[in-house]
Each structure stands twice: as C-alpha cells, then as structure tokens.
Amino acid sequence: MSRAEQATNRPTVVRDGAVAHVLLWTCFPLLGAAAGWVLSMVPGWLAALPEWVHALPMVPGREQVDLLAGLDGPVLTAVLSAVGLGAGALLALLSYGDMVVVEVGDGGVRITRGGKGPEIGRDRVGTVFLDGKDLVVLGPDTAEAARERTDHGAGRLRAAFEAHGYRWRDGDPHADEFQRWVDGMPGLEQHAQAVLRARRTALESGDADDCAELRGELARLGVVVREEGKRQYWRPVRRGAVGEG
Incomplete structure (x- = not known):
C-alpha cells in the first residue's frame, strides 16, 4: 500500500484548533480575574448578598463571605482576583464538554x-450537509442519521468527507419536500401528531434537550423535522430510497 493510500485510509479529524484552546484558557481566566478586581473596588456588596446566593453550588457560605467582607485594600483585591481566576479556569474546563469533534473514516x-456520540457505519451514510450550523448526516433512506450543532467551517467539513468518498451537498437536497406542520393536518399518524405537539411545547419553552429527544422519536416514526424559530416543518422518510446522485 502506497503512502497516499495509507493517508486516505487514515481517519480525518475535524476539531477545534490550538488557537481556540489558547483563547479559552486565556479569556475566561483573565475575565474572571478582572471581574474579581472590579468587585473588590465596590465596598459592602459581599455583606449585602441575599441568603439564597449562599445556597448556590461553589458559592462560599455566610461565614466565609463575612470573613472576606472584613478584608479591604490589596488583600481583598488579591483574594477576589484569585477566586475569579479560578472560576474562569473552571469555565474553560467545562467548555470542553461542549466541543464537537468530527471523525471521518473509510x-x-x-x-x-x-x-460522547455514536459511530455511523458507512452503509448508513447517504448525504452530508450543513443546515445553518447543524452538521446533518442523512441515511440512504433520507432519514437523519445524525444532527449536531458545530462551529466548524463548511470548507473543513466538506474536505474531510470528500477525502473519504462521502457525498457532500451545499444544502439540504430535500428542502423542497418539507411542509409546515399544522396540528391535525393529513398525512401524519396520530402518534406523530402527538409528538409534534409535545415538541412545539418544548420549542416554546426553549427546552433543547427535549426537542432533540422528540426529534429522535419522530425519526423512529419515519418523520424528519426541522424548525424555523418556533415553527416546525416536516417531511416523510423515503423508504427504499438510495440517496442522491
């Protein structure tokens, strides 16, 4: 096997680059330290914190706050800046849980x-495209095999998929098949209608996790759904389809 063939067989990984990590570990800690410094210049605010604030996770209790409130000058500035720095570092660490990595292999x-995320076998990948900021993988039957929000650029993603022979499109090839959902409209079974009603409620309340879970339930019923604002649009899965040429 030639080096070129070996390079093709090796998975292509699209992830956040070094610049993103540097910014993450620079901006959050510095902003936290700056916030601590600013707060140290405002007298009396620590003692005025309501009781419910002390019950929040990672917030010092009343005794610790009273101790801090008794400090002043450079000591208080140093303590609050250090606390802000630590809080910023914690936010940077937690941000890794929201980073998306796309690994494309033969x-x-x-x-x-x-x-965390499932692996999608090649036989389950038909077409790949970006829907706004959502990376969407359609199966050969036009059902959504995956949908994940990402900040990765279209150029990087397209190059990764095309390097391994996957079909990339600049937009949803089935966009003209969607129709706006109206409660009780024909063409949908009652179960799907009920799920769409529940998903409408989740959209109105901003419950993203519930929206995603109900999207999966609709997929099992053979329905693909997308939204524009609070409006839902749907299309049926093409059973027996083999994808686009």
Whole structure:
C-alpha cells in the first residue's frame, strides 16, 4: 500500500484548533480575574448578598463571605482576583464538554460532543450537509442519521468527507419536500401528531434537550423535522430510497 493510500485510509479529524484552546484558557481566566478586581473596588456588596446566593453550588457560605467582607485594600483585591481566576479556569474546563469533534473514516463517521456520540457505519451514510450550523448526516433512506450543532467551517467539513468518498451537498437536497406542520393536518399518524405537539411545547419553552429527544422519536416514526424559530416543518422518510446522485 502506497503512502497516499495509507493517508486516505487514515481517519480525518475535524476539531477545534490550538488557537481556540489558547483563547479559552486565556479569556475566561483573565475575565474572571478582572471581574474579581472590579468587585473588590465596590465596598459592602459581599455583606449585602441575599441568603439564597449562599445556597448556590461553589458559592462560599455566610461565614466565609463575612470573613472576606472584613478584608479591604490589596488583600481583598488579591483574594477576589484569585477566586475569579479560578472560576474562569473552571469555565474553560467545562467548555470542553461542549466541543464537537468530527471523525471521518473509510468505514464510517463519528460525531462526538464532549467525547460522547455514536459511530455511523458507512452503509448508513447517504448525504452530508450543513443546515445553518447543524452538521446533518442523512441515511440512504433520507432519514437523519445524525444532527449536531458545530462551529466548524463548511470548507473543513466538506474536505474531510470528500477525502473519504462521502457525498457532500451545499444544502439540504430535500428542502423542497418539507411542509409546515399544522396540528391535525393529513398525512401524519396520530402518534406523530402527538409528538409534534409535545415538541412545539418544548420549542416554546426553549427546552433543547427535549426537542432533540422528540426529534429522535419522530425519526423512529419515519418523520424528519426541522424548525424555523418556533415553527416546525416536516417531511416523510423515503423508504427504499438510495440517496442522491
């Protein structure tokens, strides 16, 4: 096997670059330290904190706050700046749980967030495209095999998929098949209608996790759904389809 063939067989990974990590570990800690410094210049605010604030996770209790409130000058500034620095570093660490990594190989695709995500076998990948900021993988039957929000650029993603022979499109090839959902409209069974009603409620309340879970339930019913604002649009899965040429 030639080096070129070996390079092709090796998975292509699209992830956040070094610049993103540097910014993450620079901006959050510095902003936290700056916030601590600013707060140290405002007298009396620590003692005025309501009781419910002390019950929040990672917030010092009343005794610790009273101790800090008794400090002043450079000591208080140093303490609050250090606390802000630590809080910023913690936020930077937690941000890794929201990072998306796309691994594209000859045998399949894996899209993970915070290290978690299923692997999609090559036989389950028909067409790949970006829907706004959502990376969408359609199966050969036009059902959604995966949908994940990402900040990775279209150029990097397209190059990764095309390097391994996957079909990339600049937009949803089935966009004209969607129709706006109206409660009780014909063409949908009652179960799907009920799920769409529940998903409408989740959209109105901003419950992203519930929306994603109900999207999966609709997929099992053979329905692909997308939204524009609070409006839902749907299309049926093409059973027996083999994808686009």
